[in-house]
Amino acid sequence: MPHNGHDGPSSTWSRRGAVRQEHFRTTPKREAGISGDAPPTHPYDNVKLHRRTLLLDGRRYTVLGLRPAAAERFAVNHFHGTWHIVTHTAGSHLLAALLWGLSYQRTPDTILVVDRPFLDANPFDAQPSPPIVVVPVQTTPFGDGAARDLRRKLPLGPSEGTVRLHAHGLAAALTDSRAWFAARPPQNYHGYDQRHMRPVIRQRAGLLVLPGTADWLREWAVQIGGLNAEAHRGPYAPRGMDYDDIHEDFSLEVQVFADYRARVTAARLAREQLPDEVRTGQDETGQTAEVWSRGTEIRAHMRRSTAARRRRTAKSGSAAPS
Template identity: 65%
Template sequence: MTDPHQDGREKLTGMTAYNGLKLHRRTLRLDGRSYTVLGLRPGTAERFAVNEFHGTWHVVTHRAGALLLGSLLWGMAHQRAQNTVLVVDRPFLDTNPFDAEPSPPIVIAPAHLAPFGDRAARELRRRLPLSTPSEGTVRLRTSGYAEALADTQAWFRNRPPRHFHGYDERHRRPVIGVRAGLLVLPGTAEWLREWAVEIGPLDPARPGAASGLGMVYDCIHTDFSLEVQVFDNYHDRVTAARLAREQLESDPAAPKDPDSLHPLVWDRGTTIHTRMRRNRTARQPRSAPRTTP
């Protein structure tokens, strides 16, 4: 019999909910406070990229990455220890699949437990990537998340009212953005759970996703401060953009300033990616022709 908790994952409602996933734990002194900093372990296969476009920050990933990100948000929503944050840093970050710029690390900070301000962000950024030995592991707890994903409409319909010190929490929106080179996702437990339920189901294979272009997205804030994009060919897109940038940077005639270089990387990366898909399709074995008896 297969162990349902193998590799820290369990099968529920036909989905992989990362309940029990092991995370590294370290203690860092930031802004005069002792913080517990959680992070992914080396065996984690999921990858993420971050970029900014037209004033909106994007987290770009693949199907499993979206589910992992949602699970991390859900787990941090139920975190009880004070001053605990979670960091997604190298090697789990790719250059972005558009212009191949490096991705800033991602920090999930439960606002009800961790006052993660600018000074804490600066001090953490200087310590990344974390090289100190892990002090041990903790397990990500996502109880109830798979059930929420099984019927997201029911979850949103039945969730309790969200209030913060007597005010409707929607009047106190968390400020998502980059601080000291970190993409910080701060939110109370209610907001983190909501984001988790919005992000977790993103699947480019679902019928009608992005008009069949192999991409689906969700803006987790109605003010469009953050968008999560999920591609079915995410890894190929990352590779194509990286190759395009390497080619252009080795060309003496190519522009050096980012505003001129980035559109060229994007265009050439699209061409490389299209060629990669055609080559892969050409290598696929064709079905044997039917024979008439």
Template identity: 45%
Template sequence: MKLHRTVAYLDERPYTLITLRPSTTTRFAVNHFHDRWHVLSDQAGARLFARLLWGLAYDRHENTLVVIDRRFLDPTPFEAEPSLPIVLFATERTPFGGRAARGLRRLLPALGPPDGTVRWQTHGLSTALADRATWQHEHPEPPWDWERERRHKRKPYHAVHDGLLVLPGTTGALLRDAVSIASLAVSVEAPMAYEYLHHYEFQVFHDYRRRVSAARTARREIEALPVPPDRGTGPGPHEGDLIRRHIWVRGTEIRERRMRGRRVRRRPALYQTRSINEIERSGASSFERLANIPADE
């Protein structure tokens, strides 16, 4: 697997940025739900992400960052919200603090042509996947120090630095995460799979691209309505946040109708109104509507 290599100076030291090539068609998304960060993709994305982790674990160069920038990121497949760039690195060989994160965030939008190409080595990953149980027995996860975690100010789910989703790992952790993620499998019968990891959760969908497309369409439709200025209030992902709730519901409607081969009308009856407040006053809640969609609508 070939990747691009770019040298950048962050926090007054040279870093090697490893990025995907423009010809890469795989995409990822990032969202925060249930107090945990999620990286989302399809099965091909899981395999690619695992190869990035595996190669990073065996890379011996200092100050190496694997970066998935916005060119390879979709909006979330739920409410079509923007995804954060992802940064991966091995903690034994790469320091990455706040100043370096700020420098990288400023650099990414103007990242120029690469300085070269590297051949990313992932020897051994296929062997590990062929006999995952044996590999995991030979590479056990160290016992979790709960007391240290309780005292530590930065929790595993506090992974965002200056607009970047920063996911560090020791060499052993990168290898274990790679095997776990590469083992995820989805199909029509089992359309979703996930793996809880130390800093985040990796989640794959069989219909990932369909979900992203439906969420984009739903967001355009719902945001075209005049809305109250106090959007985004509430304790949870949807509680009190009418915009996100209706984008999620409308996106689910669109996706289900496309799966049944039906033409999706622009805004069904519920959304032929002037504002989100009128939708709320129309009777059934958005979730009740989703559970009772008329068959001929």
């Protein structure tokens, strides 16, 4: 791999037959406290992304996005004044790797966009999810004008090339996240303690914008990367659910469901099956409550059907001649 003389490897971006060098720094070993020659690797290290160039509010941006082969999906919900990114365990691990990798990129005016087809309707009331935009604020300004221009240009057009985003050091940080956070004392940024003064995550021009400094993006990555829905089961989520608030003012929560895809399907079916009298006779709040209730019933039916199918399969297998 070509090297540019700076810390960390570089990525080669191909553009219309030309070769253009852009630099995405990977984690230095001292960052995660790694020793030895074989540090642990993250399953989404070296993830390949599409790259596009867009003119937004008079500024030329490099826009990174997932490739069509990506199987991970995300949804966005706003509930009790908090934005929620909802996904499955693999989706949270991919998001963590993307945040970690972006925290080391050097190229100014670079953003990451998660849009359709990687967005589902939210798994609670099947409302459409707004696109997600991650902004490394130390290198990239992104105001309301840029947000409006980006929203008008979605969905993204053809790719101009690919870039590999590295997550070196994330796996090591996740092996003992408590120790990793303990080794990171608060650092002053423009005169304030950045652990307690974080940018507000909010919607801009129909986009959910996540602005963060390099340190914040890494902290969020470690918090999100440790989520594991399958390890946490309870009455509300018998298949498993995990979550974490990644913002000090509780303006964002990442929530992970083991049965995320089933929940998305159930919510969509519940909204499609709303009776006409509910659609015409109730406001959106009433319709949402009805979708939640019907979605819960549909998921219960799906679980019973799956259990019955497994019993039939097990019974037929045990009855087969030896």
